Amino acid sequence: MPANIGCVDKAIAMISDLQTSGPECRFLKPLFGAVAELKSRTADGGARVYVFRATRSVYGLCRFECKREDAPDQTLLLWTAEVAAAYGLGCPVLMGEEL
Numbered sequence: 001m002p003a004n005i006g007c008v009d010k011a012i013a014m015i016s017d018l019q020t021s022g023p024e025c026r027f028l029k030p031l032f033g034a035v036a037e038l039k040s041r042t043a044d045g046g047a048r049v050y051v052f053r054a055t056r057s058v059y060g061l062c063r064f065e066c067k068r069e070d071a072p073d074q075t076l077l078l079w080t081a082e083v084a085a086a087y088g089l090g091c092p093v094l095m096g097e098e099l
Contacts, residue, residue: 006043007044011038011064013040014027014049015038022057023053023057027039034052034053034054035052035077036050036053037051042066045067046066046067046068047065048072048073050064050072052081058094063079063080
């Protein structure tokens, strides 16, 4: 089994929990503004899913990473912040939105 498969499985589980629990998701960690992360430890380090809060119960999934380091990737955070800002300006960044 590839080394990161446990990390991918954990990311899927965290996203499922976010979908079920919304803002009460046990993995959800607010970072700044509308940007947050789903974060959990794995056997290979950690899994992080970068999200932004679109409404009280809707989150946009932006990026995902598996890594040993315990700090979020600043480039991925910036990208997530840019997507959140675009959403705030009315750009249709969520699946199913009309242009």
